[in-house]
Amino acid sequence: MDAATLELRNVSKQYPGAAAPAIADLSLEVEAGEICVLVGPSGCGKTTAMRLINRMIELTGGEILLDGTSVHSRKPSELRRDIGYAIQQIGLFPHQTIAQNIATVPKLLGWDKARCTNRVEELMELIGLPQEMAERFPAQLSGGQRQRVGVARALAADPPLMLMDEPFGAVDPINRERLQNEFLRLQAQVRKTIVFVTHDIDEAIKMGDRIAVLKEGGVLAQFATPAELLMAPADDFVEDFVGADRALKRLALERVRDIELWPARMVQVGDPNVKARELAAQSPTGHVLLVDEGSRPLAWLNERDLSFDKVGPHKGRVASVEVDDLLRDALSDLLQDQVLYGVAVDAEGRVAGILSVEIIAQFLGDQGPGHIEEAAAAADRIA
Amino acid sequence: MSFLLAQIELRDRTGGTDSCVLENGFCPTWIRENLSEYVEPTQRHLELVVSSVALGFAIAFLLALLAHRRRFLVGPITGATGVLYTIPSLALFALLLPITGFGFLPALLALSGYNLLVIFRNVMAGLDNVPAEAKDAALGMGLTENQVLRRVELPLAIPEIVAGLRIATTTTVGLAALAFIAGAGGLGGQILTDPNFKSNIVVAGGLCVVMAILLDLLLVVAERVASPWKRATA
Structure with missing residues (x-):
């Protein structure tokens, strides 16, 4: 019926x-x-x-x-x-x-x-x-x-x-x-x-x-x-x-996949460092993400890591969340790892984007004092 | 008490030459030879017990169903059957005899009357102990009041109903030993024909006990067959 x-x-x-x-x-x-x-x-x-x-x-x-x-x-x-x-x-x-x-x-x-x-x-x-x-x-x-x-x-x-x-x-x-x-x-x-x-x-x-x-x-x-x-x-x-x-x-x-993530700036081993430095400059995190050939995250790279001609192999710790995770659980994972952002990966472990505490705060859209954009602007003014 | 004495015919014992018999002792030989004397009273006794428990159950069950729907009747019915229960059996026979005359009928009526209280209370307890949520679920799924009674309440009340029948049956086996006073015969009459003879007392009394145990066993088996869920545990 x-x-x-x-x-x-x-x-x-x-x-x-x-x-x-x-x-x-x-x-x-x-x-x-x-x-x-x-x-x-x-x-x-x-x-x-x-x-x-x-x-x-x-x-x-x-x-x-x-x-x-x-x-x-x-x-x-x-x-x-x-x-x-x-x-x-x-x-x-x-x-x-x-x-x-x-x-x-x-x-x-x-x-x-x-x-x-x-x-x-x-x-x-x-x-x-x-x-x-x-x-x-x-x-x-x-x-x-x-x-x-x-x-x-x-x-x-x-x-x-x-x-x-x-x-x-x-x-x-x-x-x-x-x-x-x-x-x-x-x-x-x-x-x-x-x-x-x-x-x-x-x-x-x-x-x-x-x-x-x-x-x-x-x-x-x-x-x-x-x-x-x-x-x-x-x-x-x-x-x-x-x-x-x-x-x-x-x-x-x-869930993580329901909200707009930051695009991930990704490089692979052997990519020219000039390009990698450019990407790092565009990235809201100031880092590029080193991935393997299957787009799985390996390490975050900063300016210092990009000093040679080409991107070399690195191994680091990358906090990650799954796109199917509830936002609540993803946020909890980030807090647990004591990081402000993490890599969102799909079921196969491929990078889907970057989830940050900032994105989550924006999603909640609270317009009261201490609102994240306001806070960022205030921080800029002080700087 | 003339009606009482009228029912007793003291009998001469057969085989009166045996010394054991003469001394009113317990005589296996005499018992073996005279066992057939007890068949008819035993049958009669059994008939009395079964028919009065059945009649008592029929009446008490209907009263319980009535009181289940109309709660205000519980008090009056418990009171009335309670009063009936307290009347001494001797007095009850005496009251009934002018109406019914001697025989099976007054004994049946009196013994049935004594069963009403126990059976009524047990049926009521059985119905009252049905889990409220089972009734609520049953009504909520669209069973009518009568369907709830037949399919949920009564099956769940069986263990308590049978418990009532067991008490009623056992006590009736004992009470029926007085039915001979009303002219209904039974093992009570057999006891009183020769109350000083140990062999007679042991056989007649023993038959009562055996009958009570067998009927009780029968009810236990019936209950187990009727409520297999009672024994189902994880």
């Missing part, structure tokens, strides 16, 4: 007897195939908002449209069979095998046995569990494996919309990171519309195409892409919530 669009129109939820509404006038539009993360501190109503969609909780105002049709036009049980559902506690049925668990919704939909079996095999493959595990009971699996089965079960009938409430909340940080990456890979294949609830802003930034930040009382504080959220928090609440390290978080959204 294709992904569905989801629209919440002025949705509210008021519990009888409660002074304030749990959700107040919430409007969101989620495009087909997008991951929309609902994030906020506990008590902000993010789980409530999610449960309104499959009518596990009934709304008291507004409208929720799934592919343009109100969710209230259908019986709750039938509606829910079209919406994948994965929760933090997983809720696998302990008395059923993994295969039976996964086939829950297909069976409800009346699929025949062969089709269910095929689908289970397909999903076991998709979540990377060995087929023989299908006949085991949940108690025989590890926490991470159970989480995967929970996701597989939610995907079983190929629903156009998935609701996921902290699906990786109960696993340790290392496994969580793995599951998140796996899930993003999975999503790249299945392209579902997903509503993903978490209290963890880092998870939200990592998983979300768009993020809805909710505050107390189910009030929408901001609905934006991760980059927008980090660059321009709508108010103090969002700014606080995304954290003081939001600049660093933005670096986790981009």
Whole structure:
């Protein structure tokens, strides 16, 4: 089934007897195939908002449209069979095998046995569990494996919309990171519309195409892409919530290949030194980069190294980062090596350009005092 | 107590010349020769136990399902079955006899009544102990309330339901020894026909114990077959 669009129109939820509404006038539009993360501190109503969609909780105002049709036009049980559902506690049925668990919704939909079996095999493959595990009971699996089965079960009938409430909340940080990456890979294949609830802003930034930040009382504080959220928090609440390290978080959204690098000035052994000196003069680093015939970096050369006729062999230490690295990790590598710039190399080790701390600072584009260009200009003036 | 005495016919022992028998001792020879006397009471006893546990289970199970959906009924049903449980069996028979007359029926009704409390409470405990997240996931995936009950809650409650049946069965085997008072026969009657004769007491009492153990074993096996997941660990 294709992904569905989801629209919440002025949705509210008021519990009888409660002074304030749990959700107040919430409007969101989620495009087909997008991951929309609902994030906020506990008590902000993010789980409530999610449960309104499959009518596990009934709304008291507004409208929720799934592919343009109100969710209230259908019986709750039938509606829910079209919406994948994965929760933090997983809720696998302990008395059923993994295969039976996964086939829950297909069976409800009346699929025949062969089709269910095929689908289970397909999903076991998709979540990377060995087929023989299908006949085991949940108690025989590890926490991470159970989480995967929970996701597989939610995907079983190929629903156009998935609701996921902290699906990786109960696993340790290392496994969580793995599951998140796996899930993003999975999503790249299945392209579902997903509503993903978490209290963890880092998870939200990592998983979300768009993020809805909710505050107390189910009030929408901001609905934006991760980059927008980090660059321009709508108010103090969002700014606080995304954290003081939001600049660093933005670096986790981009990879080295996504930004404009300095061109590398490269020479090989045997090149005339006149040319090399010219190149060094053009280089923002004041150095040329000695590479081998396969364009792999060997050493940085300065004026002194270029005193003979031709470039001789040198061996030095060259800090390098990969173009597929996250900017955050690349910056960390540079800092670790105590250098201001490093060589960006591709998967084969060939030079792609030069990444410097300066480029990264420019990318963040902060215009406040101490801005890098301003600082450079000030330094020039002093000199 | 005339109805009680009416049920007891003291019997002459056959083989009364044996000195062991005359001394009311434990006599293997006598037991071997007279074992057939115990077949009919044993069958009768078994019928009483099985049918009263079955009837008690049927009623308690329905009450539990009712109370599961309407929680306010839990208190009243626990109270009512609890009161029933405290009535001395002798008194209960006496109360029933004018209505039902002597025989199998009053014994069946009384013994079933004693089973209600234990079975009701265990079914309730079984249903209440179903993990909340399993129910939430089931509803969230689109099972109806009835499907959740049949496919998730009841299968998961089986171990506790069977535990209740085991207690009920074992106690009923013992209680049924009093059913002869209501005219239902059974091994209790056999005991009282000759209460001073050790051989008689050992055989009749022993048969009760063996019956209790065998029925209990049967239930244990049934539980293991019905819930293989209980024994599955990583």
